[in-house]
Amino acid sequence: MTLANNLHVSPYDGDEKDNVQLESCPKTATNNDEYQKAITPRSMRYFILISTIIESIIFSGLIFGWPALFYMLKNEQIYSYLCPNNNYSVDDDDIDDFDINQTTINPNDKQLQHYGRDNCIPQENILNMAFTIGIFSMGFTSFAWGFLLESKGLRFVRIALNLLISVGCFLLSITDSDTSIRIIPAIIILGLVGVPLRIANMQIADFFPLKRSTIITLFSGAFSASPVIFVLIKYGYDNWSLSYFWATFTLFLTSITLLPLNTFCLPRLSVRTREKTLLKRYDEYCAKIEALDLEMNKGKPHFINNKMLKTITDQMNEQESNKLLLQQPDNNANNTTKTPIIVNFSQFQREKETVRKPNLLKRIFKPVKTADNENELPLRVSLISISFLMHQLWFSWINTYMVLYSGSMALWLDRVTDDDREKGQFTQTFGLVQVSALIIAPIAGDVIDRIVRRAQHIQDANGRRLMQAQSGFGPVLFTTLTLLGAVICRFFDTSIAVYLSIAFITILRALFIAVASAYLRVRYPANHFNRLNGIMCTIGAFFSLLQFPLFYFESKSHLGAFQVNSVCAILTVLCLLNPLSLRIGSIQKRLIDREQCYGKYLMQNKSNTINNNNHVVNPIDN
Structure with a gap:
């Protein structure tokens, strides 16, 4: 052999x-x-890994740094013409409120200029509309990118995403008060590429089969840490007199430098x-x-x-x-x-020379043709399985609560304090601690990898698959309990509860995408991973629309906030059913057997159809 x-x-x-x-x-x-x-040389594998991780940190979750970007856009007077009074004069009351200990006032100070236009509702509405559409498009199109990865290949998808990132960053950099309309397509494009870039980069984990889950979760951690980019840009914008154009144009230049990596280093398929x-x-x-x-x-x-x-x-x-x-x-x-x-x-060489070698563009974009694997399971075996349904519901609710937490943060802070400076400190802390996801996320992947490696020593195939299926129990349970901790904190309108919730949400943000993706990779066939991951994110995007009625009720009153928190707590407790089902071996064994039975039926039916034989009765129906 x-x-x-x-x-x-x-x-x-x-x-x-x-x-x-x-x-x-x-x-x-x-x-x-x-x-x-x-296989591929180790130096090349690590070069691709490090390059794609840096790329993920910069671009995959860039749009989630919206609060910092939103501040800069308002300061650059984007859509300021919608405000009733767009001259933004600074009066004495604004100066007094800005810093009572400041002895000299600089009228050109960027933070001081920001006063006087905090309450321009039309301006804020249209900017938030662009952000909302960008967030929705991020998850809505994920399933399409997952299927493109299988049909067109990794190189084609990465080049397409690279070009979209470059266009989005370029539009962002050339947006000013006279061309405010450009911000809408820029934000939508940057939102569009986030999740697909993360899914595509997860393929790099196949370079390291013994550390596959760890690498997948590392990319998820980079996705979660990405909002810190706009936080750092905002810091330079406020303190180092960094212009908005050069800050954002640098992102465009960075995206251009990654094009050779995607074109020549990554595999075609x-x-x-x-x-x-x-x-x-x-x-x-x-x-x-x-x-x-x-x-x-x-x-x-x-x-x-x-x-x-x-x-x-x-x-x-x-x-x-x-x-x-x-x-x-x-x-x-x-x-x-x-x-x-x-x-x-000689005959072989003559036959080889008769085949015309494709040109450079075709070699770059055309995927490698592979022979159909007769032993390949149809996607429906995994897609309609009970285990994937439970995993999908678990992921969808956590994703919805993450969006709800960020969207309703201002409502909660209004109930906690009236001090704008304290509110700003909460928001800044929340943005900076996201970088810790780079450390937290790979821990869950390492736990899964260790269990999977132990499972490889099991001779029985069914026992090995059962251990692989149960490998996600610990990380999934811990992630769900972290969500429960964040939900409980929202019942208390105190500063300590806010800081505790930030800690819980930071851990949750680092883990839930990482664990969800890593579990798909070890639980289902490898050729299903891209499509299942895309479908999971797309359904999660639709499910996240539930945050709008919840946000509406919370904004009504304190009683409404209590009712919303109660609903969130109940749904979170129900999410515990997913990790608990993973722990029960008899349930997982039955689910695995059912999937195997259905998969064999479909493959046998396909073979019989090709051979024009009679239809085979589905054994599940017996």
């Missing part, structure tokens, strides 16, 4: 290459050494496909080396490239022209004899 063939696993297994073994290569090398030589191709190429190289009675060059530190293959093939061509018999090893591990074969390389 070859290295590439060993990648074949049951369609119910979520991982393809965690336990790759090498049998066809020289016995003098260890399996791990040969595997590392076959997927990381999994590239690694499989490299493994097959390595098998071919090993076979030709053995056929020529040569030894592997142990000095080669990287994967076998086309140049190396061409060199060895030229040697075979030379021997073929001399009518020599080549030796190819038998794949039977118990048979060490070599079978003589005649390689007609």
Whole structure:
């Protein structure tokens, strides 16, 4: 059995290459050494990982830094013509309220200029409308990007997202008081690319199969920490006299520098496909080396490239022209004899030359064609499963509460204090602590990875899948309890409750997307991950519309706030059913068996349809 063939696993297994073994290569090398030589070089893998993480921190959740951007937009007088009095004169009362300890007043101070236009409702409404549409489009289009990842490939999607980011940042930078309309498409575009960029970058985790969940959660943590970018820009805007144009134009320049990474470094279709191709190429190289009675060059530190293959093939061509018999090893591990074969390389070369090589653009954008895998499960097996339904409801409610928390934060702070400075301190603290998501999120992924690695040592396939399915119990339960803590804090109108809720929400924001995505990757087949992740985010976006009636009732009165908090507490307690069901092995075993039964039925029915046989009765209906 070859290295590439060993990648074949049951369609119910979520991982393809965690336990790759090498049998066809020289016995003098260890399996791990040969595997590392076959796949993408380690330096390239880490370069792609670090680059995409930096990109995710800067752009994936950039729109969630809206409070800081909103401040700068108002200061730049975007849509100021909608205000009844747009000259924004600063009177003595504003100066006195700004800083009673300040001895000298600078009329050009940006923070001082901000006074006098805090209550321009038409201006705030249209800016918030752009933000709302951007947030909704972020989740609404996720399912489409998930399917594009499967059909067009990773490189096409990343280049498209890169171009959208560049357009959005450019529109943002050239927006001023005379061209305020540009802010709407800029915010919508930046919102549109957030979740798709996170989903696309999660494919990089397949470069590190033993740390897959950790890498996925790391990208989710980068997504959660991304709002700090606008917080830092605002700090430079206020304290270092950094102009709005250059602050935002720098984002545009940064996005342009990432285009070569997306164009030349990332695989066309997927990381999994590239690694499989490299493994097959390595098998071919090993076979030709053995056929020529040569030894592997142990000095080669990287994967076998086309140049190396061409060199060895030229040697075979030379021997073929001399009518020599080549030796190819038998794949039977118990048979060490070599079978003589005649390689007609000249005919192969003529056939290869008849195929016209595509131009550069086609090689960049056209995805790699892969043969259909007869053992591939249909998406519906995972999509209509009870386990995915419970996971979807769990994710949707947490996502809705996160939006509700941010949207109704001002209402809660109005009940807590009348001091605007204290309110600003709460908001600034909330923005800065989001960067801790980079540390918190990977912890949950590491827990899942450790359980999955233990599961690989279980010989029984059903027992292994059961342990993988239950690997999310701890992270999912902890995430739900964190949400419950944040909900309980909202019942108390005190400063301590606000700070505690910020701590809970920071942990929750770092974990819930990371845990939700990592669980999908280990629970369901790998080829379903992109589409399931996109569908989950899209349904969550529609579900988040529930925040509008909840926000309306909370804004009415203190009693309305108590009623909304009570509803949130009840729904959060119901969310505990998801992690508790993961803990009960009998429930998970039954769900897994049902999915396997339905999957086998669909695959058998597809095979019978192709062979024009009679329809097979669904065994679930019996």
